[in-house]
Amino acid sequence: MIDILPWQLAPLQRLISRGDTLPHALLIHGRNGVGKLEFAKALAQSLLCEAPEDGMACGTCPACRWFQDGNHPDFREILPASLTNEADVDNAGAGADADADADDKDKKKSREIKIDQIRGVSDFMTLSTHRHGYRVLLIHPAEAMNLAAANALLKTLEEPASRSVILLVSDQLGRLLATIRSRCQRVLIPMPESAVAVAWLTAQGLSNPEAGLAAAGGAPLDAIRFGEADYQAARNAFVAALAEPDFDYVLTAQNLEKSDLPMVLGWLQTWTNDLVLQKMTGKILFHRDRLRSIEKISALLELPRLFRFETELRRTRRLINHPLNARLLLEQLLIAYKQAISSRPNSAPKAGRAG
Known part of the structure; x- marks a missing residue:
């Protein structure tokens, strides 16, 4: 089974256990440093996995290997060009849509998700799946969508295809269109209990996990970053x-x-x-x-x-x-x-x- 942040296991299992009643659009939110994107990717991989263990992705089946390599045909990830690396740009057609400006190294990469990145999403979500399972679209951070991109996504949210799931990850809910928020079920990623976070940070090799966690305001992933x-x-x-x-x-x-x-x-x-x-x-x-x-x-x-x-x-x-x-x-x-x-x-x- 794939590694899952310990404080996310229970909420992840609750979602996956819903099976065919899983909402078609989830808005995953919470404060920085709690692992919202990690949660979304664990959920996406578990939905696409062909040999799940207790509902969780096995990590070894062909679907899991494709997902981990960034080329699963039924998964698409959309993010601003400023968050992509060269590998993301080169493989944009195989799982990560990058802004067109990213092809020009002399231009500053955009911090926005633009309408060109959202075009085609509707077709992707309604086409027959390659592996006869789910199609999953991940957009992060969702508030990076400019107005045109957000409006383009609304049609897909309003007319969901069967066996399709849209995952929006957001740090700042207030910056999302109200019409986007209203069409998604919200999933709050909570702050872990201090003891759980300290135990996890210790396992990651952080030398002073209590101090690191305090400096990060209780957010474990920020504590790891603060230690770099x-x-x-x-x-x-x-x-x-x-x-x-x-x-x-x-x-x-x-x-x-x-x-x-x-x-x-x-x-x-x-x-x-x-x-x-x-x-x-x-x-x-x-x-x-x-x-x-x-x-x-x-x-x-x-x-x-x-x-x-x-x-x-x-x-x-x-x-x-x-x-x-x-x-x-x-x-x-x-x-x-x-x-x-x-x-x-x-x-x-x-x-x-x-x-």
Whole structure:
């Protein structure tokens, strides 16, 4: 049987046990780092498996091997070109649809799922299956669909074919069209209990699973990522800058220019969350190793200004799938952050001062 994240086994079995009553469209959601995509792929493989064990994919039959190799004829995966690698682009016709711009290495890969990627989905879902089982379509992250793509998908959702399942994976339900949400059954992937997560992280070889889990806010997959050396170095440098009210926002943005922008904004979000928590409750969740810095900053800041910054940050995170100058955007956010934590509300931050 395939490896399944331990906290996902029960909800996965409940879905698979529904058999022919399984909804034709599932909207899989939850916070970052709990394994939503892993859950969706385990479900897809189990539906396509030709020799399931207790409903779960066996991992060894021809269908499972095709799925693992990315070329099962009854499975299609759609994602933004920015999330594909060269192998995904080269094999787009065999399981992963990539944006056409990805063929041009000189162009920046799109963060959106475009209508050209959705065209043909209806035909794929209604054709006879190659293996006389299910057809499965996986779209992630679903909120990356632009308006035209989302509207194109609606027809397929409204006219489901028999023995077909559409799996949408989303980090941000609010960014999906209401008409898309209403046509899917939601599946919440819960946060695992701490003991379960720590046991799994220990099995993965994480040296300090309790600390890693705390830094990740209880999300095990984020804890694994946080432990990677390059990731840890970039995150630590960014957090160290945020901890100094007079940090050089230009240099900080420049150092992160090649980093994944959604990831960096996630770091900024968790740091801001800790400032709010400290100010309101005297507690923090994510950055316990920076407690003194957070206490110092929160003692001086005014919550209304920080709340305004949070609103701007959330708005920016909703826009990051659109083409933009990542460095300029980050600079603007860091200026707003410095103003939010400043004890001088009307002071304009200056560049060029290293923090």
